[in-house]
Amino acid sequence: RSYKRQTLCRFDIDRLNAPFLEIFESLIPTEEEKAKQKQLLTLLENIICKEWPEARLYIYGSCGNSFGVSKSDIDLCLVIGEEDINKSEILLRLADLLQSDNLENVQALTRARVPIVKLMDPVTGISCDICINNVLAVVNTKLLRDYANIDARLRQLAFIVKHWAKSRGVNETYHGTLSSYAYVLMCIHFLQQRRPAILPCLQGMRATYSVTVENIECAFFDQVDKLQEFGSHNRETIAELVWAFFNYWAYSHDYANTVISVRRGSTISKREKDWTRRIGNDRHLICIEDPFETSHDLGRVVDKHSIKVLREEFERAAEIMQYDANPCVKLFEPYVP
Ligand code: GTP
Ligand code: MG
Incomplete structure (x- = not known):
């Protein structure tokens, strides 16, 4: 596949901030x-x-x-x-x-x-x-919550991505699409990769929290109140981030060779993980490393058919963000088979 790189006009995209924030607010529990x-x-x-x-x-x-x-x-x-x-x-x-x-x-x-x-x-x-x-699961829940408390844009982005995935029917692991947990990790990784970065890599910092569970050492920096200014050099707004998130998964991610890793705060090569071929039922068509169970690919549920569905949905979302007059409605239109 080859695509033209898409760019955006700040004026066009920023008018979407208010409606995206409104959607986010409407989803938060009271x-x-x-x-x-x-x-x-x-x-x-x-x-x-x-x-x-x-x-x-x-x-x-x-x-x-x-x-x-x-x-x-x-x-x-x-x-x-x-x-x-x-x-x-x-x-x-x-x-x-x-x-x-x-x-x-x-x-x-x-x-x-x-x-x-x-x-x-x-x-x-x-x-x-x-x-x-x-x-x-209790420990990875804490990791996600700690990331959410660093920069408000993570929670906004993840709510919108989860809402999109549920509306479009691509949040169903038993149908070969991704779990909510996987989507949140994709959002964290994406914000770690912005330049300047919006999120740090907590597992790459001095550990202030550490437990060993099932022989896995789970250690990371958890004093997130000290990281409140971390993302402040990056002024990207929620609308720009939603646009860039879908662009990344539609056109930029190297599905053939890379794994996203929140643990490392970067992508790593499939070769390094030995995730280059199908083993049993694990196909590794989209690779998302679990931050603690690092032999676990959260994309393992995705098969030959559902990878196509997923990628078409990412492309649909990217196109809507780029060209649609009313993306905040169109993006979440329920999928009708
Ligand atoms: P919704 O119920 O869709 O709002 O999202 P959720 O955050 O409850 O997500 P999900 O049902 O995907 O997962 C619930 C929790 O189970 C996650 O927060 C993780 O802690 C844990 N979990 C889910 N899938 C996996 C997995 O494949 N590996 C591990 N280690 N934990 C998982
Ligand atoms: Mg749940």
Whole structure:
């Protein structure tokens, strides 16, 4: 494929700032909603603490990483100290306790890839999934949240990208497209690469936070209150960044040879990771390295068909940002097969 490089006129693009910010604001959960989430968390903590006094309940996923839109389900992780526990047994016991406490739609999915209990709280109307001992997810949630607290533009960009991906049907891992987690990593990497950079590489700095989980050392600089000025030399606005993000994934990213790495704050070569060919079901057609489980490619779900769908969607978005009279509407038009 060969494309003309697209450029933009600052005047044209900056008129889109207000409408993009409006979309962002409309997606943020309200204080009332956050209070209800807290209320449910406290209720669940009380139930759990009676049965397993040593256990702790952590929020992970979008409600914990600050990239959650309004009306998201809550992802929770029950951390029980001992290593050799029987997860199914605990999940079934937990399901019993929840049921007796009048929570609704309680279901233990013990055979899922990540075994969970699902429930719905009739008082707050919030649904939630509880998994067990998935500590890496709790730690990567913290990493994402810490990045979000450095520069406000990350949260704005990621909300818009997630909203676009959901509207266009390209946020469905079971259909071979990318998870929300992958899209947020793509946004972080993109902002690390702007010149001047908008985000630093926290894993490349002196570690002020460090835990070892499943033999993986997770260490990074987490005193982000000291990095509030980091992105201030870059004055790009949200509209320019949305434009450039889609341009990057439509026309500039080297799909054949590179992996994006938030851990390194740069791209790295597929050769270095030995991700050059299909191994089992991992095709490595778009490569996004997990920041801690570095042997994990979050693009592994993407296949021959869905890579085409994804790239066409990136191109569609880039074209709309470039030429459409009303990109803030057109970009999010639902995909109709
Ligand atoms: P929405 O529910 O779509 O708003 O987003 P989400 O942030 O909850 O994202 P998602 O459902 O994709 O993932 C939930 C959490 O699970 C993420 O924040 C990660 O902590 C974790 N997670 C998801 N996929 C992976 C994965 O492939 N590897 C690892 N290590 N963690 C993952
Ligand atoms: Mg979620």
